[in-house]
Amino acid sequence: MKRIMKYGVVLVGCGYMGATHLDNISNHPQVNLIGVSDLVEEKAKEFADRYQAASWSTNYNDYLVRDDVHIVIIATYPSSHLEITRACVLAGKHVLCEKPMAPNLKDAAEIVQLGSTAKTKVLVGHILRHNSTFQRVGEMVRDGAIGSPVVMRMSQIKKTVDNWKSHLALLNQVSPIVDCGVHYVDVMRWFTGAEVVSVSGFGQRLEPDVPEHTYNYGMINVKLSDGSIGYYEAGWGHNMPNENLKEFIGPKGRIRITYRTHRPLEEQHLGNLIELEHYPDGRKEEFNIDFSYKPTGSQFQYLIRMIEENLDPKPYLQEFYRALEVTILGDKAIHEGRTIACVEQRLPDVVNL
Template identity: 45%
Template sequence: MKKTYGIVLIGCGHIGESHIEDIYYRDGIRIVGVVDLVEEQAQAFARKYGALSYGTDYRPYLTREDVDIVIIATYAGSHFAILKDCLAAGKHVLCEKPMTAANFHDAHRFYELVKASGPKVLIAHVLRHNQTYHHAAKLIQEGAIGDIRLIRMAQNHHTLEPKRYQSLLHDCPPIVDCGVHYIDVIRWFTGLSITSIAGVGTAIHTKPPIYDHGILTMTLSNGASAYYEAGWSKSMASENLKEFIGTRGRIRITLKENRLFDREEGDLLEYYFAEEGVYHTINIPSKYKNMWAQLLTLIEMVETDREGSPTLDEAYEAFCIALLGDRAIRENRTISVPSSLADFSTVLS
């Protein structure tokens, strides 16, 4: 790190706190300001995390020379407008996923704007900076479980904060908001493309066409299958399943908070080698939301002109595929996934 970076956080909610609590005490970081529409919330964050100032309007911070990076941790529907202002002011941006609300027009404008801009922008796919996921990706890419044939994933939330989730649903269904992570994981772990997508949606505590639970089914370029389930409901149990099954065995990821025993050992990777009928277990001390590693990636992009992880193209494609999944659910049909980024404009416009 070549300098001390001045940071402004926009959005002092759940995900905003995940960001700031992992970075405010780091060397080379100076929290210039925190911003939230609710002044009392911004004031509380400033006091708790040592921010130099707080406010309800982010725009005055964009004129300050001591601000280098803006973290956008607001609801997805506001991302594009804030990003546009930040880039016009020459500020680098770490923007929470998804890129925008479930709207292709805004996402495409976001993508084109970043492509044409000078400042660096990283989309916050935090699993790309998680050591457990990196270890699982390495095993799969090295052929530990043979050819991938099936991927099973679920991320259901028992919503104890219904107002928060109602606000999220206004912008995106769960299979878009959370699904962008796991669509990206499928492509990152396997190197395969998703060639078609379908699914079903259920309205548990919403009214159609808004649905608060969805299941995506996907066909991969080698003929394998994958599914992803996501729901937000006060009636559902929390569930976290990540399993990758191949011709030689399978790998399952269990986060430390979901382990029955040995949580102090960190996350658990279970690797079953089918040819010998042997289980291997790997304990990995890993921070689930490693916001510091994510911010360091953006800083490295600034200092070395490297690409982000995921790249803008990868984040944009994952988002477009999630939008196709949402459309497939709403229209009750299977949709072919384009093989090039340019073709998404034709399919989704």
């Protein structure tokens, strides 16, 4: 594909994740921020001002008719991802769409289909694939640093303070197990190279304004085809601690990731920390992973590579579909109080996409 010196970029969804994207790319030498869009006028105006976008709109379609728009970043809630992605692809725009790619497998299958057949590129924002800390740990696990099978312990629990409204909007569409679990089920499959064979879990609704059909704390337990097992624990709420555990244990050792922000203040400039403890000799190694270049920037750079080197979007889209599938089955397992065998549940029409 022809290299464009400056890509005309539009952001749809001026919230937390929209800001994370623009913080990392608004000064990118190949980016011309054409516009920002949000259903809420004040948010669109505020973002246009903050990131010096040339324009703003409450209707993203305004941008799809313009020839100077090449890339649309979608950072809205999951129920709108398919509609906006479809409109962008039909208008000949490249898409970087936030995860989870959709709130259900039917929409997700259509996004995989669209992305696999479009002339333009579609990348779903599974940011950990572009995070150098996770890339490094993935290499270590796959290279046998801790042996196999592995136990994967992962939690992401957040005390919500001033962003509760935004979490409630998400909870109306997907549970915390689906919303962030897509990252960690993807990590389990990516690190082991194995398929998820079954999922079970539990959830609890702990706050009165959480919609009655869902929960704001939950956990899924996953078994993989190589004998590895893992759990993902998620919680959003006023009574939650801020906790972030990422640990991988095998017969030959243990790896733990500590995010920069969870390290003592005097160590934070060193970036993220990876600790590797070997068994049985107890030898310990530590790796500091520079975090000055953010994964959101690397992810955007990967989209540019997809465009300029004509990279196939299919493998990633299929991986992310699988991760979503497991979390949706995990959600079902939580609601039905049983263990679900994943492979039998696959939709035949997307297996061979």
